[in-house]
Amino acid sequence: MPDRRFVAASPDFIDLKPSPIQPEWILSGEPKARAAEVARSADGASNTMIWDCTAGSFRWFFGVDETVHIIEGEVFVRDDKDNARLLRAGDVAFFPAGTWMTWRVDNYVRKVAFLRHPLPQPFGSLLRVFNFAMNTLRLKLRRPSKQTAA
Numbered sequence: 001m002p003d004r005r006f007v008a009a010s011p012d013f014i015d016l017k018p019s020p021i022q023p024e025w026i027l028s029g030e031p032k033a034r035a036a037e038v039a040r041s042a043d044g045a046s047n048t049m050i051w052d053c054t055a056g057s058f059r060w061f062f063g064v065d066e067t068v069h070i071i072e073g074e075v076f077v078r079d080d081k082d083n084a085r086l087l088r089a090g091d092v093a094f095f096p097a098g099t100w101m102t103w104r105v106d107n108y109v110r111k112v113a114f115l116r117h118p119l120p121q122p123f124g125s126l127l128r129v130f131n132f133a134m135n136t137l138r139l140k141l142r143r144p145s146k147q148t149a150a
Helices: 121-142
Strands: 024-031 035-038 045-063 065-079 084-089 090-096 099-116
Touching: 045 065
Parallel strands: none
Antiparallel strands: 024 045, 035 045, 045 099, 065 084, 065 090, 065 099
8 A cells, every 4th residue: 555644845945946837838028937746646646736936928738637726926817718817815726627828927926736637537437436435435444333332
């Protein structure tokens, strides 16, 4: 069984490394991005990152499902249908895999990103049924018997 450790970290003390935005995605300015992985699930299907970026405007492709929590600064995001939103510290947003977004960072933004590789629908449904069955079995095995509950 894989080693399952609890992971806790403060974003202020994570050592971020350069994570350049693809040059062809940059629309204006010279945005500099940095990132660091905080944790990864045992199956490798999800991970948690800290990411920051300086001023600039760029396109971004989400290759996996990503939920972000803005922890500092702000960013103006717009999709290809002109749906737009200003995300500020404290805001949470979800970007599904396959989405293109335009990001405009006027000064600086830092986020926690929760990334998940989506499964094709039939596999996702089977996985939910399997997980439900396993969790039900675990609960039954952990439930104290009436004899030992005295």
